[in-house]
Amino acid sequence: MQLTFDELGTPLRDTTFVVVDLETTGAPPGPEGITEIGAVKVRGGEVIGEFATLVDPRAPIPPQIVALTGITTAMVQAAPRIERVLPAFLEFAAGSVLVAHNSGFDVGFLKAACQGHGYAWPRPPVVCTLKLARRVLSPQDTRSYRLSALAALVGARTKPTHRALDDARATVDVLHALLERVGSVGVHSLEELLDYLPDVTPAQRRKRGMAAHLPERPGVYLFRGPGDEVLYVGTAGNLRRRVRQYFTGSDSRGRIREMVGLAERVEGIECSHALEAQVRELRLLGAHRPAYNRRSKNPRNAWWVVLTDEAFPRLSVVRQVRDGALGPFSSQARAKVAADALASATRLRTCTQRIPAAGANAKPCVLAELGRCGAPCAGRQSVAEYAPSVRLVTDLVEGTDNSALHAAREHVDALAEAEHFEQAARRRDELVTLLSGVERRHRLASLAAIPELVGAAPDGSGGWEFAVVRHGRLASAGVARRGVPPMPVVEALVASAETVLPGPGPLRGAAAEEAGVLLRWLTRPGVRLVRTATPWAEPAHGAGGWRPWLDRAATANALEHVG
Template identity: 75%
Template sequence: MDPRGRTGQAQLAFDELGTPLRDTTFVVFDLETTGTKPGPHGITEIGAVKVRGGQVLGEFATLVDPGAPIPPQIVSLTGITQAMLYDAPRIDRVLPAFLEFIGGSVLVAHNSGFDVSFMRAACEGHGYAWPKPTVVCTVRLARRVIPREEARSYRLSSLAMLLGSRTRPTHRALDDARATVDVLHALLERVGNLGVHTVEELVDYLPEVTGAQRRKRHLAHDLPSRPGVYLFRGPGDEVLYVGTAKDLRRRVRQYFTGSESRGRIREMVALAERVDSVECAHSLEAEIRELRLIAAHRPMYNRRSKNPHHAWWIGLTEEAFPRLSVIRAPRPGVLGPFRSQADARTAADTLAGASGLRTCTQRISPTSASGTPCVLAELGRCGAPCAGRQSVEDYSPAVDAVTELIAGRDAGPLRGAAAYLARLAEGQHFEQAARHRDDLAALVRAVGRAHRQAALASITELVAASPDGAGGWEFAIIRYGRLASAGVARRGVPPMPIVEHLVAAAETVLPGPGPLHGAAPEEVGVLLRWLARPGVRLVRTSRPWAEPAAVAGWAGWLDLAAGARSLERATN
């Protein structure tokens, strides 16, 4: 039987029917704040109402001490004074209870972007993970449902009056949340008459979607509900866009229902004629294949790097008095990779200053070592740290120090730079010290990243396993910093035979030049992040996986530097 009805729309599969609105738990919430800029301490009041099927299940209301004065105009608007907040809890004490209250619910707010941004900033500022719930904005919903000739304004007070809300907004959180509940129910009645009956249909209905965009939903019909990579192809079979998904069919369907609001992606969808897919064993394989397919096809609508091997490196020049040079082609003994030439240049200058290497591009021969090593120094036109060197022998300790740092054997230049930073602070040269601190922190992170990536890329074969969350395992076979094979062992399946099969079928990888042995920096970075996830285990390696210890002890210093920088931003 033809699964299409008279309207010509495809019948939905059972797993696509979605959650009926009448069975959905909504938490409608509102905030009062100290201003318009989100921050970890900007909330003064939270009000929330939990509803399902038109029935109120519970309410949440509390004042919050923001730890800062409330602007007079805000006091005038909300009526919340400093005295009212005298014994109110701080936001870090309120967040656990609020997050528990909204757990598993669809969040609703009037102008949700404002309220959600404050809650997200509060969570980030106090070490709580924002749960990323589905969010419905009653302003957007009202604009879609109520024409302008019926509603002169989409403000909460106007909509509450228009739709007959039992509660009038008062610029107090709980009253406004209760009013928004009545507005929501009235709007859901209207969209129900338009055929919107599930949460998924409601989310899809909110954005403006053209008929042509909706008609392309059939491009997702034959895709599997599996993790993998999808490729949008244009009229000439060219690849327009590459992406990854845990569920290929569901993710691609979202491009045709309005969940995608980016203008360039909507333009891409308008051009698309076909969607291909590559099923993957798990999300790591999908992410790696995405990188490789972007590099191979260079799709015009992808913004990720289309040249994965094009990174920047810094290394010593080959001359009597070497300096650090920024280069594109990696070779043995260089430091990197860096994402941009500017980042590489800053790191080179910081390292040169810390070690005493010269930074000028003057060509120097050994014959000039009888006096000073540089014509510019002889003329008194050079103030670089190397200007006082009298011979190649005097200069070589600086070269050796940089070589040892790049190799991971010693962090002498970093210690010297930290000592210089301490002298600047003691001398109360605070602005100069702050700039030097930030440059040194960037250098320490770059050296640490380079050491970690090089250590992984030097291993001939590494087999790792990650729990899949359902009692099984996800496997990755990594050779010279590249994913050579991937697979899974579901719960109850003996894992080691699967591992042996994956190793036997893995791609042959030959090492290339440079610290990463020819691997793409982005791919090595993805593998490192996966290996660092909680629960990942090493099954076996061709040799022990060990990272240089030169910068391992700098984690605490980096935390202090990051804290100081955050404090400066908060006070400026």
């Protein structure tokens, strides 16, 4: 498909390539293991720089590797270590396209070394000459795709020797020969080369024009099928660039390829910033439930723990939120764990038998009367005697008393002191799950209770991104670029914001996932509250004071898994 002028990108003749090759000890990628780095910088077919050094891998080099490369342990003893070499190599390669033969190997080692020594991987474009050769050359053209065979085929000036700089020089000649071949099929820019590398069907390439009308702005995109149904919903910082990637084979997931094959058009919704795009995506997933989004299978994936409405209430796990609910929890299993932990701490009954009230001192539980249930529940209590257990639950949910949490922790401590360590660890993990539900309930409910709140986040360029939040929903979003007075923008956003009437439940009708997204954005470092209609405060008896205990529990859990 012929590209438009603005899509031509960077001509290959103006692109700077850094062709790199590594020698290693043969160990898997990690912080150490590199024994030599060789790199050649080229542009327009000319060599403009070379980089070569041995590297101390901090480990002996195995004999078979010595036989292959000729690099011995004695040769690298005086060489610099990788943490000293990396800054120089990253500076040499800065702003360039990395090229390697079987690039996954070389780039994998470089990324692992950066990660192991605290250097940020710059995420450069990468061209693999092995993949490019397999796209360009048929089996009739070459007997092998190994570097030595390709170097011989193209008449490389340097013979590969399993030494880094020699192999990098040979790869330069292979790269140039392959680029000459792809030029004959219309690949003349870096962007076209990166699009050409994956195995893309002609049908996918023909559909690339479906992204041409999209702006290079943040937003939400919708792929629509033959009947204009929504097939897939996603977000992007740059709508045009992200959607074009679907037609270049960069996403190898089978279901996404199938979706692209069905798509007839792409609709874009421009957003002020990433937060607005994320919220719009959630709402569109809930409205359309597109077949190719995994999240759309259950867009309101929240579970709650509630007290049943009967004389002797018990805890039940439900999907429908209502007043007095604890949660949300991300799964039914987690909600069940929290319910069991809370029932144990408050001595609520756990059987599912419906027990009616039958007088002040009645013992209505048949199972208890028959001696088939020894649980401390309504079978041995009157309604009045059972009421304190119910109050412990409601007080915890509302944040007025967290005695139930202390009771659960004391039980964990008692089990540990009695050296019942496995049981103590299980109860500890159950309490962690309960605490997460309590914390999430209190934080989200506190946000949802505010009629109107305006937050501002720096956009990184001297401007501000604004969000108007009403009862846990995004009501309006906008930006004030650098140099634009922010408060008139805020006033305009508030005046045009969506009217939100509070609904039932602790979240006042807001979707748990949307409220969670807003909460995370509002509590990010650097975000400021411009104004709030009522004070934003969380319960004093919530989970906030339990953070040190949660940190210790997380450490203990990690050590147990390591052990």
